[in-house]
Amino acid sequence: MQNYISEITGSDIIAFVLGTVPPLAFMVVFTLFAVWLERKVSAHMQDRLGPMRVGWHGSLQTLADFLKLLQKEDIVASATDKALFNIAPYLVFVGTFLAYAMLPFTSIYIGSNADVGIFFVLAVSGFVVAGLLMAGWGSNNKYSLYGAMRSAAQIVSYEIPTALIVLTMIMVYGSMSLNDISVQQAGFIWDWGIFGGALTGIAKFLIIPFMLIAFIILFISSLAETNRTPFDLPESESELVAGFSTEYSGVKFAMFFLAEFANMFLVSSILVVFFFGGYQSPIGYLGHLLGIDWLVPIEQTFWFIAKGLFFVFVQMWLRWTLPRVRVDQLMAICWKYLIPYAFFNLLIVGLILLI
Amino acid sequence: MSLRTEEMVLNMGPQHPSTHGVLRLELVLEGEVVHDVKPHIGYLHRCFEKHAEAMTYPQVIPYTDRMDYLASMYNNFGYVEAIEKLMEIEIPERVEYIRVIMGELQRIASHMVALGTYGLDLGAFTPFLYLFRDREKILTLFEETCGARLLYNYMWVGGLSHDIHPDFVRKTKEFVDYFRPTIIELNELLTYNKIFIERTANIGICPAKEAINLGLTGPNLRGSGVKFDLRKNDPYSIYDRFDFEIPVGEGLVGTVGDCWDRYYVRILELEQSLRIIEQAIDQIPDGDVKSAVPRRVKPPKGHVYHRVEAPKGELGYFIISDGTVNPARVKVRAPSFVSLSAIGEIAKGYLIADVVAILGSLDIVLGEIDR
Amino acid sequence: MKSPEEIFEILKAEFQDAVVEIDSELPVEPIIIVDPLAINKIAQFLRVNEDLQFDSLMNLSGVDDANGEKITEEDGTVTIKGGTFSVYYHLHSTTIDHKVVLRVITDKNKPEVESVDPVWKASTWHEREAYDMYGIIFLNHPDLRRILLPDDWDGYPLRKDYENPEYYDGMKVPY
Numbered sequence: 087m088q089n090y091i092s093e094i095t096g097s098d099i100i101a102f103v104l105g106t107v108p109p110l111a112f113m114v115v116f117t118l119f120a121v122w123l124e125r126k127v128s129a130h131m132q133d134r135l136g137p138m139r140v141g142w143h144g145s146l147q148t149l150a151d152f153l154k155l156l157q158k159e160d161i162v163a164s165a166t167d168k169a170l171f172n173i174a175p176y177l178v179f180v181g182t183f184l185a186y187a188m189l190p191f192t193s194i195y196i197g198s199n200a201d202v203g204i205f206f207v208l209a210v211s212g213f214v215v216a217g218l219l220m221a222g223w224g225s226n227n228k229y230s231l232y233g234a235m236r237s238a239a240q241i242v243s244y245e246i247p248t249a250l251i252v253l254t255m256i257m258v259y260g261s262m263s264l265n266d267i268s269v270q271q272a273g274f275i276w277d278w279g280i281f282g283g284a285l286t287g288i289a290k291f292l293i294i295p296f297m298l299i300a301f302i303i304l305f306i307s308s309l310a311e312t313n314r315t316p317f318d319l320p321e322s323e324s325e326l327v328a329g330f331s332t333e334y335s336g337v338k339f340a341m342f343f344l345a346e347f348a349n350m351f352l353v354s355s356i357l358v359v360f361f362f363g364g365y366q367s368p369i370g371y372l373g374h375l376l377g378i379d380w381l382v383p384i385e386q387t388f389w390f391i392a393k394g395l396f397f398v399f400v401q402m403w404l405r406w407t408l409p410r411v412r413v414d415q416l417m418a419i420c421w422k423y424l425i426p427y428a429f430f431n432l433l434i435v436g437l438i439l440l441i
Numbered sequence: 442m443s444l445r446t447e448e449m450v451l452n453m454g455p456q457h458p459s460t461h462g463v464l465r466l467e468l469v470l471e472g473e474v475v476h477d478v479k480p481h482i483g484y485l486h487r488c489f490e491k492h493a494e495a496m497t498y499p500q501v502i503p504y505t506d507r508m509d510y511l512a513s514m515y516n517n518f519g520y521v522e523a524i525e526k527l528m529e530i531e532i533p534e535r536v537e538y539i540r541v542i543m544g545e546l547q548r549i550a551s552h553m554v555a556l557g558t559y560g561l562d563l564g565a566f567t568p569f570l571y572l573f574r575d576r577e578k579i580l581t582l583f584e585e586t587c588g589a590r591l592l593y594n595y596m597w598v599g600g601l602s603h604d605i606h607p608d609f610v611r612k613t614k615e616f617v618d619y620f621r622p623t624i625i626e627l628n629e630l631l632t633y634n635k636i637f638i639e640r641t642a643n644i645g646i647c648p649a650k651e652a653i654n655l656g657l658t659g660p661n662l663r664g665s666g667v668k669f670d671l672r673k674n675d676p677y678s679i680y681d682r683f684d685f686e687i688p689v690g691e692g693l694v695g696t697v698g699d700c701w702d703r704y705y706v707r708i709l710e711l712e713q714s715l716r717i718i719e720q721a722i723d724q725i726p727d728g729d730v731k732s733a734v735p736r737r738v739k740p741p742k743g744h745v746y747h748r749v750e751a752p753k754g755e756l757g758y759f760i761i762s763d764g765t766v767n768p769a770r771v772k773v774r775a776p777s778f779v780s781l782s783a784i785g786e787i788a789k790g791y792l793i794a795d796v797v798a799i800l801g802s803l804d805i806v807l808g809e810i811d812r
Numbered sequence: 813m814k815s816p817e818e819i820f821e822i823l824k825a826e827f828q829d830a831v832v833e834i835d836s837e838l839p840v841e842p843i844i845i846v847d848p849l850a851i852n853k854i855a856q857f858l859r860v861n862e863d864l865q866f867d868s869l870m871n872l873s874g875v876d877d878a879n880g881e882k883i884t885e886e887d888g889t890v891t892i893k894g895g896t897f898s899v900y901y902h903l904h905s906t907t908i909d910h911k912v913v914l915r916v917i918t919d920k921n922k923p924e925v926e927s928v929d930p931v932w933k934a935s936t937w938h939e940r941e942a943y944d945m946y947g948i949i950f951l952n953h954p955d956l957r958r959i960l961l962p963d964d965w966d967g968y969p970l971r972k973d974y975e976n977p978e979y980y981d982g983m984k985v986p987y
Binding site: 650655669742743757783 | 838839841869878900902936938945958959960
């Protein structure tokens, strides 16, 4: 993408700046949409209507809310650590945004088709932890501190099963580039990662149950890493009021909000790339059928976003169904169950790949 | 070698999402572990007892509404029965039946809030709204009867403020038929949820002996496995005519007397209340609900302690009459008041999240604690 | 099951002078009047005695008996001198299922009652409330602080001779 723009404009700097625009635009639009979706999903699950007044079925409600948030007074309590307090929301946002650079929306547009791919995603998510810790400590509020500490412990712990599953996937696909991984799943639905991907012969059948286990572990970890119910302890409102974001208002609060929803899509799309074919269509492309080449990337974008949204919906579904686990149970799930299973899975998948 | 660290004091409240009102809990914490819980109350103190001394007896009834605002009917019930006991008024059968039906509907409504907010405390939002949807049906029944949805002032000394609506019997039966399946739905959604059980089983255990000593009553006491219900053990009104059971905590998923047991007893009580309503609704005799209302409520010199099984536990009124139209002393033994005083004993040594679970399982209403 | 009269006999035999009398004149229940400084021992006896087993304290309430001597000054102000406070204990036995009401009477100028907190933990907050509202001092209570009113509140509002303060913390009280 950058190469293409720099050829037109003749400047690398402009090319890089312009290259960041689509993910940013996507993030903002997606957040507006996802907040509305979350409200509607929760409302219909709870036998009520949700927002109905602003626009068609309240579709402009989040836009109105966002405008309201922008106008809010930016309250900074006098006892806060100003520098940390002010930087934290942006750091959290940047951490999430950077990871978007790696997402392969289509085969032709990727923010950065770096070979480190998923490795980069895992690395920059670390920013989020730092940001949350800074927010919690800088707020000088006990609830915030508890929220931040829980959050840091939770995200750091759940990075281990995530990393183990990612390692397994790198073994299966032989690549860290998310685009390469997607390309390997080209074809039809049985070519997707969860059905053994591009493997052939007996290995393809043997690996299916282990891919399923890997998917479940990665899905649980991703719920924990995005602080969604049943793992939303850092901001559990019935215990810690709002956790690390207790003291934030206005734009800074909106930043946390934006990052949280963007993160939901990010982890969903990682799941999609590993197990559900990335941007690949399950039923073949209309563009190929009709011989219109420019239709293919559009279809790919559609499939990528649709699959991502499906998992975002599943996350919402879980949130409005399940209660919240306790902090020690959260750690027990990670260390006693997920990590041993992930190790075991890694071993078996390695053996299968050897035959 | 253990590293000694300083304890941290966390003020949970007065404005906090899960203190069920304006309550401040002073938690002494080490990490996430709670070493001590000190409740601070009084933020909602409205001088009920001082007011009562300046009012005539019937004028006190609206004040009782505002104590446990989730079970106003039952607050009326206890108060008017105490006065009737003091004045030795015989009240018509029809009034007794309507009072029992209203009381049991109120118990269901109060338990719905208790169960729903308990789910909310543990992060399950949806059951709360399902229960509020169904509670709305009960409030509509009340509204049709007496015009109010929350604070009814419905029971008068010797009678009732209004007779029931002509459709009341039919609509109540419809509600009973409608509500039974939703209990099953609630059980599937919340009660037997693995995470919910993990959060509540073996948490906040209160053994039977200690529960009695701490003065726990109602579902909290029965959750500890004590088969004690004033409707059976110290019958008042016409409760001795109905066939119902007293559910007790059995430790199905944990230890007897844990949070889950207290929660589950409330679920089972919904069914028992439905049974009482079903039996009573067909037997309502004809009559005038105001025939026994005295023109002037002026009890003889004396004192009475009358207790009823309110949805939250034993609600007692201690009334001293000096022979005038104003009570000399009205002391309310509010069930939540005593339940909350027990939290210091029950919640020690658990985690912050468990304190929320324990507080929710005790089902307190601050309006009644602070009076 | 024992009637209040029988319970009175048992207590009289055990504690002699500390148990003053039984008052069964007034409706609805008879009351056993006991010594405020012996109430903790009597309570302990009531709880552990085989025949009584009063394991549950239903209610504990402070009462202003309003029996003081009214003195009208020359300028028309009325002051109340002397008089007594009472504390009523409503007990119930969950095992034997009988009830009894105890009353202690204490002097208004020196309202001191032994705490029954070691016997029934349910009394902790009830006693704090009686202290808060009447200023009755419960001796040996573990945590006798105001409970419903703010810590810096002056006076005891449920006393019959209580007068509303003009100001509290700079805020005008009557409105």
